Amino acid sequence: MGHTTASERTRASLAPAASLTDVRSQRARMERMAVTPLGGGVYEVESQSGNVYSVDLPGGRCTCPDHTFRQVRCKHLRRVAMEVNEGLVPPPGEEAVACANCGGETFVEENAPGPHFCETCWLAPGEPVVDRETGDLLVVVRTTDRRADEVEISGIGVTVADYSTNEGYRADDAVVEAMYPVPAGLGPDDLKPHHLRRYSFPRGRLARRGEVTDDQSELADFAVVE
Numbered sequence: 295m296g297h298t299t300a301s302e303r304t305r306a307s308l309a310p311a312a313s314l315t316d317v318r319s320q321r322a323r324m325e326r327m328a329v330t331p332l333g334g335g336v337y338e339v340e341s342q343s344g345n346v347y348s349v350d351l352p353g354g355r356c357t358c359p360d361h362t363f364r365q366v367r368c369k370h371l372r373r374v375a376m377e378v379n380e381g382l383v384p385p386p387g388e389e390a391v392a393c394a395n396c397g398g399e400t401f402v403e404e405n406a407p408g409p410h411f412c413e414t415c416w417l418a419p420g421e422p423v424v425d426r427e428t429g430d431l432l433v434v435v436r437t438t439d440r441r442a443d444e445v446e447i448s449g450i451g452v453t454v455a456d457y458s459t460n461e462g463y464r465a466d467d468a469v470v471e472a473m474y475p476v477p478a479g480l481g482p483d484d485l486k487p488h489h490l491r492r493y494s495f496p497r498g499r500l501a502r503r504g505e506v507t508d509d510q511s512e513l514a515d516f517a518v519v520e
């Protein structure tokens with residue numbers, strides 16, 4: 295006969311070696327396990343049975359009997375690898391911290407000095423942004439870890455949060471310092487005071503390019519000076 299039945303195909307795909315691997319993968323995915331990163335690439339895994347094992351992900355080791363006695367890639371190792379791939383726990387060398395602005399969880403290098411911001415909140419120095427209130431283009435100097443209601447605007451005695459055009463933004467928003475870009479072709483003598491000042495904004499007031507619909511083509515006409 296030149297064909298196989300469905301049951302023959304099923305048996306063929308469940309060859310012994312493959313089936314054990316499949317079962318471990320399936321258990322790794324389906325069973326209740328609590329994974330806690332301990333740092334240095336080591337993760338504590340509490341299994342469904344209540345046993346607690348230690349997984350060394352870079353070393354490919356686990357303290358469970360399945361790994362210790364059979365030297366196999368056990369379900370705990372697989373589970374930790376899955377959770378790292380899915381972004382549920384930090385990869386080796388990184389740790390989970392709270393974003394200083396929104397409080398959301400973000401992964402950073404282990405022992406990196408704070409404050410830490412998530413990708414959404416952090417604006418990089420030199421990044422062009424748009425003031426949502428005026429549509430003006432600005433260039434980020436730095437994202438600070440100070441709150442809008444803590445930072446006083448020099449010369450006027452009110453905080454960034456209390457400044458009239460900032461009423462619609464969070465009082466505890468991180469303050470971002472930004473400058474107005476200098477139009478290309480302006481000489482040093484043509485610079486206006488606002489070109490030389492840093493301005494403080496609540497993070498929410500500054501939009502990334504692409505977050506606002508206004509035509510951004512004018513950006514090409516500007517050069518940035520520090």
Ligand SMILES: [Zn+2]
Nearest residue numbers: 356358368370
């Ligand atoms: Zn294990």
Ligand SMILES: [Zn+2]
Nearest residue numbers: 393396412415
């Ligand atoms: Zn954030």
